[in-house]
Amino acid sequence: MGRSRIGVPDRSRRALLAGRARATPLLRPPWARDEAGFTAACTACNACAEACPPAVLVRGGGGFPEFDPARGECTFCGDCAAACGEGAFVAPTGRPWALRAWIGDACLAGAGVVCWSCRDACGESAIRFPPALPVARPQVAADRCTGCGGCVGACPTSAITIAGASAEVPVVA
Ligand code: SF4
Numbered sequence: 001m002g003r004s005r006i007g008v009p010d011r012s013r014r015a016l017l018a019g020r021a022r023a024t025p026l027l028r029p030p031w032a033r034d035e036a037g038f039t040a041a042c043t044a045c046n047a048c049a050e051a052c053p054p055a056v057l058v059r060g061g062g063g064f065p066e067f068d069p070a071r072g073e074c075t076f077c078g079d080c081a082a083a084c085g086e087g088a089f090v091a092p093t094g095r096p097w098a099l100r101a102w103i104g105d106a107c108l109a110g111a112g113v114v115c116w117s118c119r120d121a122c123g124e125s126a127i128r129f130p131p132a133l134p135v136a137r138p139q140v141a142a143d144r145c146t147g148c149g150g151c152v153g154a155c156p157t158s159a160i161t162i163a164g165a166s167a168e169v170p171v172v173a
C-alpha cells in the first residue's frame, strides 16, 4: 500500500496509540513543510542528508529525504534546513515536528526483564519507570519527548517507534 498523507488508518492508529503495533511512519526532516508542500518543493537533491552531521537522513521513496531514527538521534542543529535551497523547510525556529516516541510490546519489561536502556539514552529525561511489580515498564512523557530518536537505537528489542502524536503524520501502511 502506498503512502498516505492524510494519516494513520484507523486500525493502525488505534494499535499504535495502544503501543501494540509498529506502524511505519513516514518521517521527514525536522522543520520540513507539510507533506504536500515538502514534496512539491523538494528536488531530491539530497543536500540536506549530506549536510546532516549524525547522518540520520536517508533517501526515501521518490528520492525524498526521510528521518531514520534507527540511525541515531537528530540533534536539531538545523543544518538540513540551511542546506536546502528549494524552500522545502520552514524557518527552523519553532517546534521542529509533532513527533514523539512510542514503546511497543517488544519492550523487555513485558517479559519480566529489567532494562533501562531507553531511559539512559534520553537526554530529555522523557522516559520514566513508575514503580511496579514484577518489573517497572517505561512510560514516555509526551510533554518532554522531542521525537529526537535517541532512544530508538538504544533499545535491544527495537520496541520503540517515532511517530506523530496524532493522525497527522503520514505512514507507509
Ligand atoms: S537538524 Fe541537524 S541532526 Fe537533525 S536531521 Fe537536520 S541536519 Fe541532521
Ligand code: SF4
Residues within 6 Å of the ligand: 041, 042, 043, 044, 045, 046, 047, 048, 049, 064, 065, 083, 084, 085, 086, 087, 088
Ligand atoms: S535539500 Fe531540499 S531539495 Fe534537496 S533533498 Fe533536501 S529537502 Fe529536497
Ligand code: SF4
Residues within 6 Å of the ligand: 100, 101, 121, 122, 123, 124, 125, 126, 127, 140, 144, 145, 146, 147, 148, 149, 150, 151, 152
Ligand atoms: S525520542 Fe528523544 S526525547 Fe523522546 S524519549 Fe526518545 S530519546 Fe527521549
